[in-house]
Amino acid sequence: MRTPVYAIIDLNTRTSERYEIEESMYRKYIGGKMLGARLLYDLTPAGIDPLGPDAVVIINTSPANGTGAPCSSRFNMTFKNVLTGGIASSNCGGQFGVLMKRAGYDGIILRGQSDMPCVISIVDKQITITDAGELWGKDTEETQQAFPKIYGKLVIGPAGEHLVRYAAAVSGERVAGRCGAGAVLGAKKIKAIVAYGTQRPQIHNKKKFAKYVSKWVKFLRNHPMTGEALPNYGSAGLVSKANATNALPTHNFKYGHFKDANAVSGETLADTRLLRNSSCISCPIRCERRVSVDGKDVKGPEYETCGFFGPNIDCISMESLLRLNYQCDLLGLDTISLASTLAFAMELKENGVADFDVSFGNSENLTEIVERIAVREGKYSDLANGSKWLSEKYGGKEYAMHSKGLELASYEPRSSVGMGLGYATSNRGGCHLNGGYLALLESVGVLSMNALSTSAKPAFTAFFQNALEAISASGFCLFSAQSFVPAILFKLGPHHRVTRAVGKIATHLGFGVRALLWMLPILRFNTVYLFPHAETLRLITGLPFYTGSFVRLGERGYNMERLYNFREGLTGKDDSLPDRLTKTPQDANNPKTVVRLDQMLPVYYKIRAWDETGAPRKRTLRKLGIKA
């Protein structure tokens, strides 16, 4: 069996060496974020500074990357989270991952710290480190243009250079945004990493794989979600759905409904500004928006950006939203964390606590302020530290919208309490994707589980966290899993009695899902309707992956990440949400519209087989084969 080959790059000495992953570790952790978490756990001591010289950054791919399977161009960055101090895994759909694999390495491990700004190039298995020279200081677009077009690039912008704590790394026009991926590269003084090569990935059973890929692509293209809704409106299409179910954060998560949300919805974007849709490599879903900003054809906004630069700061200008989105890409900033921090600063001003010249409903001066945040100019340097830091300095902890330090995504958890539980328990902080993404079942999808009931939510959250973890670690985009809701329900529509009945039944299926989690070892089947990823992974690697063992794989990864978090000092007490979400009802007349974490967390811990404090039990770890 061919095991993944990594390269350890030492920036102090500017040397690199080959590092082969052991077979047993490969079988257990496969690749991507899971293998990254294991390696980070093994390679770093506890309590290091994420931006210090001892920090390790792992950029790796997964077995499916570059094979041509649908939605499989995603690579992963794992490092110590700049915002939370726990684990960080940032996923990106740019070309870099595929080309790094073609260049002969499944991943690179960056150690040490360069004293001069540098560029790492990985070409045909040869790694060279050169000085960045004039590239330092340039924006992400200019930096990428300095390299040949066919190269895969991963660069940082001025925000990363100035160690903005939520800076992003950019590959092509796709972004590894969350947790401060740009800041950790900036701290190591890496301006760019480029890769090129022509090696092909190994596929265990080529013939069956090709057949299965065709089948899967056909399925994705015929499914109403991945074949119509996402290509037509992108993820921005969720704005109107979230608004209809009171799940659209408005006025820094104070409300869940914005009366003018239509002005920044995916439908409006598609009608007025969209040039065409586009995609990452190898993706048949094609959810990327192409829009025109100042006459330039650039990448359009995702749902989070629309929600956060729109209703969450009470703005309805599509023009300024598109410009801010493009500007963030150029500067290398995470739009979620940036916009959420800005909304927090706006509320600070509203309450008369601190004044950063930003106010609700005014997006005119934001372009200028974002520019200043990126270079940490004057008082705006405070905004570059994220909302947790701000709330500790200025106060207002009850409305600093973060969990563990990472800002929440654009789903209002009081109208989808399962998502709230996901935010609180997610290993990398307030992340919707690492948190199980229950909003899709509760508020923004066609199915409508009872969004206010806590029943069944812990079980569903645990199940989907595991499943999404495994999908991500095997190299697929999580959107490829959006097709698991049966197509027939989309055709019937959300208000048909069958769809409503399914939603209602799902609300009481907690024990069913718990039983399912318990039965994982015997679920030895694969179907294109549930997790086609498992069958694809089986054909690529030759390892026995079935629906059950695939979800089990995710469970192992989730526990591994949790273990890392606990070693770094996070505890069960950090599984929390701001008071605004847990104590103040969203609808003053309905006391049920709060996230009752105190009810859900004990059940969730029990399902996960963790102890009362939320720490993974020794027995659980032993069962999953994790060595602490």
Next chain:
Amino acid sequence: MPYFITGDCNGCTACAKQCPVLAIDGTPKERYVINIRRCVSCGVCGRICPKGAVLDGHGSLCRSVPRSQWQKPVVDTKICSACGICVTWCRAEALRISLPSFHGDIHVFAELYEPNKCVSCGLCEENCPVGAIHLSEVRA
């Protein structure tokens, strides 16, 4: 098996300009060298070499073929999912994803929009995950 350039090479640069993976390097008017780590055995160098100085993977001499007889990719638009893998492999930039035919059209596919640039390397056909691309003779 990678290709090889023999001593007959006079350094005309024709192959280096056309190589789809930038595997050929050298100084003009001197013998060029193929980077064996990168060569994908597409045969473009052999077809274009005016001196007949390229050996293929089996060691036999490549015959030069007039450009008008090179095969061109044909896309089956019913199967193509516009995933863009072929476009990323095509260094000649002969392929692209078609533009929507009307506002809001999502049924796009790969298309050969600059046939003159195509070097007939076959990387698009080889890497298409759904088998939607085939190289075929172009009728004049």
